[in-house]
Amino acid sequence: MPNQAPVVPTDDPRTVDTGEPAIRLRGLRKEFGSVTAVDGVDLDIPPGEFFSMLGPSGSGKTTVLRLIAGFELPTAGVVELDGRDVSRLAPFDRDVNTVFQDYALFPHMTVRQNVEYGLRVKGVPKAQRQERAAEALRSVHLGEHGSRRPSQLSGGQRQRVALARALVNRPKVLLLDEPLGALDLKLRLAMQTELKALQREVGITFIFVTHDQDEALTMSDRIAVFNEGRIEQVGTPVEVYERPASAFVAGFVGTSNLLRGPAAEAVIGRSGVYSIRPEKIRLDERLSEPATDGETSATGAVTNVVYAGATVRYEVSLDAGGQLSVVHQNVADAPHRPGTRVRLSWRHDHNFRVPDEN
Ligand code: ADP
Ligand code: MG
Numbered sequence: 001m002p003n004q005a006p007v008v009p010t011d012d013p014r015t016v017d018t019g020e021p022a023i024r025l026r027g028l029r030k031e032f033g034s035v036t037a038v039d040g041v042d043l044d045i046p047p048g049e050f051f052s053m054l055g056p057s058g059s060g061k062t063t064v065l066r067l068i069a070g071f072e073l074p075t076a077g078v079v080e081l082d083g084r085d086v087s088r089l090a091p092f093d094r095d096v097n098t099v100f101q102d103y104a105l106f107p108h109m110t111v112r113q114n115v116e117y118g119l120r121v122k123g124v125p126k127a128q129r130q131e132r133a134a135e136a137l138r139s140v141h142l143g144e145h146g147s148r149r150p151s152q153l154s155g156g157q158r159q160r161v162a163l164a165r166a167l168v169n170r171p172k173v174l175l176l177d178e179p180l181g182a183l184d185l186k187l188r189l190a191m192q193t194e195l196k197a198l199q200r201e202v203g204i205t206f207i208f209v210t211h212d213q214d215e216a217l218t219m220s221d222r223i224a225v226f227n228e229g230r231i232e233q234v235g236t237p238v239e240v241y242e243r244p245a246s247a248f249v250a251g252f253v254g255t256s257n258l259l260r261g262p263a264a265e266a267v268i269g270r271s272g273v274y275s276i277r278p279e280k281i282r283l284d285e286r287l288s289e290p291a292t293d294g295e296t297s298a299t300g301a302v303t304n305v306v307y308a309g310a311t312v313r314y315e316v317s318l319d320a321g322g323q324l325s326v327v328h329q330n331v332a333d334a335p336h337r338p339g340t341r342v343r344l345s346w347r348h349d350h351n352f353r354v355p356d357e358n
Helices: 061-069 111-121 126-139 155-167 185-202 213-219 237-242 247-252 261-267
Strands: 023-032 035-045 050-054 076-081 096-099 173-177 205-210 222-227 230-235 273-275 282-284 295-307 311-318 323-329 341-347 352-354
Touching: 023 061, 035 061, 035 230, 050 061, 050 213, 061 076, 061 096, 061 173, 061 205, 096 155, 111 126, 111 155, 126 155, 126 185, 155 185, 185 213, 205 213, 213 237, 222 237, 222 247, 230 237, 230 247, 247 273, 247 352, 282 323, 295 323, 311 341
Parallel strands: 050 205, 050 222, 096 173, 173 205
Antiparallel strands: 023 035, 023 076, 222 230, 273 352, 282 341, 295 311, 295 341, 311 323
16 A cells, blocks of 8 residues: 555644553453453553454453443543543543444445444534545545445455544544454455554554454564453563463463473473473484484374474374474475374473463
């Protein structure tokens, strides 16, 4: 989309840097009866960031989003937008817009009318309304589809209309709750790239909720990993993947590949819990070969082989105890078979110690 005018004009007040984070959460809590959905969340998100909230179902992501949008009021704590406490304000008094998974377009309206709808409710004059809707539709590559009805669009196109409908309001912050969840894999991957490009272009702060680690890693400037209403770690994709702050993060962002207890002592030579990413491990059948300098090695038996075309995943039961997954690019002619005795080796610096929660 390099040749298009940005959706946000440069004289827009949003581009004025107030020095405040776009969003600041302090001690945020939400209880529903006896359920604590959000259990003390602190977070600063700078303007223009593509920020993801990643975590399993039920970990409180949607509730945090709804607290930011104003659809829920906190049991305790503060929501600030651009340095202003909005904790008690109604949704329409907050400069944010939300895109949900079930994007609920009006079926009897055209695409253009759907996008203009919010502006019409706000009483924006017709000419300006049309201009802004056209601009928003262009930014999501639907400039030619304004006169269609939602039923005449594909799933991906409908999701883009939902995006345009939010962008047309020119919010400071766009909240997206699993917006790609209903799309098939190929379309989802394409939309991930597009959404990221769009975010760069419009410069709006995106808060993107997903339970899909690949999606979060691919798209985000930073990620917060949620577990049971709390944030376990905030960091760049590289930080949360390469240096997980807890065993939970190591297991959720990537495959749980941990050595602990006697297995860690035997293989790594130290006690503690260690995470080793499956793609860092080499696997071969030269059992008696000594470990190279700077490398950790272990022997074991292949217990399971998962052939996935481009990669092959092996589950290996170590002689020292414990189980490791190994992912290999599919360069070999035939994968090793279950039952094969193998040697695993990886660099010492790929042993990453994680805090032991128990
Ligand atoms: P996520 O989006 O990460 O899947 P949610 O924020 O939707 O998680 O939910 C967090 C927890 O709060 C869950 O246990 C959920 O059942 C509970 N919860 C969410 N909304 C409500 C509600 N309106 N009433 C009661 N419990 C709720
Ligand atoms: Mg949710």
